[in-house]
Amino acid sequence: MTDPVNRRVLLTARPDGIPAAKHFAIDEVAVPEPDDGQVLVRNHWLSVEPAMRGWVSLESNYSAPVPLGAVMRSFASGRVVSSRHPDFQPGDYVTGMLGWQDYAVASPETLRRIDETDLPLSTSLGVLGLNGVTAYFxxxxxxxxxxxxxxxxxxxxxxxxxxxxQIARNMGCRTVGIAGGPAKTGLCRNEFGYDAAIDYKAGHDLDTAIATACPDGVDVYFDNIAGPISDAVMRHLAVGARVVICGTVSVTTWTPPPLGPRVERHLLAKRATMQGFLATDWTDRFGEARSALAAWIREGKLTYKEDILDGLEQAPGAIGGLYRGDNLGKRLIRLVDEQQEGPRAE
Incomplete structure (x- = not known):
C-alpha cells in the first residue's frame, strides 16, 4: 500500500487586491509526524473566508501576513489520526487553524475538540465556527x-x-436583508426568514427600497460590505441607531483609501453609534455562543447553507469566487467523504 502524502496549498505570490489561483501552488510532501505534546490531524473540511484577502496582504491588518512559500492559513476540521498528548486520542474530531493541506500537526492549545457530534462536522467551520460566533457577538x-x-x-x-x-429574528426583531440577485434574496426570505429582502442588483433605487422596507428607519445596521450600499443605509438610520462594522468586502483596496460620503452628520443628527469589532474580542465566551447556536439549530430556529467545493485543487481559486458572489452559503473545501468513514461517535 502506498504511503499517504500531504498535499499543501502554498502562497507563492503576493496579491495586489483579491487573491486568485495564480497566487498559489500545490505541492506534495511526506505526512508530518507529531512531536511530544502534539497531534496529527487528517483534515476533512477546509474553510474559505473573505478575511483571507487581508491575511495574504502586506497592508496593515489585524494579523501578520501569510509568508510567501508557507501553507495558506485556514481554519479546518478533521480527525486525529495519531496523538502524543494525553488529552487527545485517535478518532477525536477537532477544529483549529490547520491550513489548506491534507494533514496538519498541531499543539492542543490551538485545537478545539468538537463535542456537537449530532451535527455535521462541516458546521464547526460555519454556523458553529468563526462565522457563527462573529454573528452572535x-x-x-x-x-x-x-x-x-x-x-x-x-x-x-x-x-x-x-x-x-436569524439571531435578530429569534430576539424579536424585524429583519431586512440586502443581497445580490433573485437567488440570494429568495434565500433570505424563504430559508433565513427575513421579513423583507432588497436586491441591490435589480436596478431599483436603493434609497426608495430601503425606505419602503424600513418605514420607521434602521435601528441596527450590521455592515458586512461598506461602499455605496452602506452609504445608502446611513441615510435611513433611526434615532439612537447602532451601526456594526463587520466587513468591508466591497472595497478592493485601501491604498489609497476610497472616497465617499461623510457619515458624521448622520451619526450626529440621529445620535447613532458606529462600532467595529472582531469576534476574537470574545474568545473567552466562544463556548457560550456555540451552545446557543447549536441549540437554535436543534430547535429549528437557525438554518444554514453550505457551498461545497470538492478536492484540494479547488482551493486556490476559491477566495476570488467569494468576491464575485459565486457562493450560496458558507464556502467550504471537502477533502474527505465522511459517509465513507461511517458515523462519528456520539
Whole structure:
C-alpha cells in the first residue's frame, strides 16, 4: 500500500487586491509526524473566508501576513489520526487553524475538540465556527438589538449575514436583508426568514427600497460590505441607531483609501453609534455562543447553507469566487467523504 502524502496549498505570490489561483501552488510532501505534546490531524473540511484577502496582504491588518512559500492559513476540521498528548486520542474530531493541506500537526492549545457530534462536522467551520460566533457577538454585543427593532444586514445570504438575520429574528426583531440577485434574496426570505429582502442588483433605487422596507428607519445596521450600499443605509438610520462594522468586502483596496460620503452628520443628527469589532474580542465566551447556536439549530430556529467545493485543487481559486458572489452559503473545501468513514461517535 502506498504511503499517504500531504498535499499543501502554498502562497507563492503576493496579491495586489483579491487573491486568485495564480497566487498559489500545490505541492506534495511526506505526512508530518507529531512531536511530544502534539497531534496529527487528517483534515476533512477546509474553510474559505473573505478575511483571507487581508491575511495574504502586506497592508496593515489585524494579523501578520501569510509568508510567501508557507501553507495558506485556514481554519479546518478533521480527525486525529495519531496523538502524543494525553488529552487527545485517535478518532477525536477537532477544529483549529490547520491550513489548506491534507494533514496538519498541531499543539492542543490551538485545537478545539468538537463535542456537537449530532451535527455535521462541516458546521464547526460555519454556523458553529468563526462565522457563527462573529454573528452572535457582533449583533448582541455591538448591535444591542431590542425586541421590535428593525435590523438591516448587508450580504444577508452569506455565512455571517444569514446567521445575523436569524439571531435578530429569534430576539424579536424585524429583519431586512440586502443581497445580490433573485437567488440570494429568495434565500433570505424563504430559508433565513427575513421579513423583507432588497436586491441591490435589480436596478431599483436603493434609497426608495430601503425606505419602503424600513418605514420607521434602521435601528441596527450590521455592515458586512461598506461602499455605496452602506452609504445608502446611513441615510435611513433611526434615532439612537447602532451601526456594526463587520466587513468591508466591497472595497478592493485601501491604498489609497476610497472616497465617499461623510457619515458624521448622520451619526450626529440621529445620535447613532458606529462600532467595529472582531469576534476574537470574545474568545473567552466562544463556548457560550456555540451552545446557543447549536441549540437554535436543534430547535429549528437557525438554518444554514453550505457551498461545497470538492478536492484540494479547488482551493486556490476559491477566495476570488467569494468576491464575485459565486457562493450560496458558507464556502467550504471537502477533502474527505465522511459517509465513507461511517458515523462519528456520539
Amino acid at each position: 457582533g449583533l448582541r454585543e455591538a448591535g444591542r438589538p431590542r425586541p421590535g427593532d428593525t435590523v438591516v444586514v448587508s450580504t444577508a445570504a452569506g455565512a455571517v449575514g444569514s446567521c445575523v438575520g
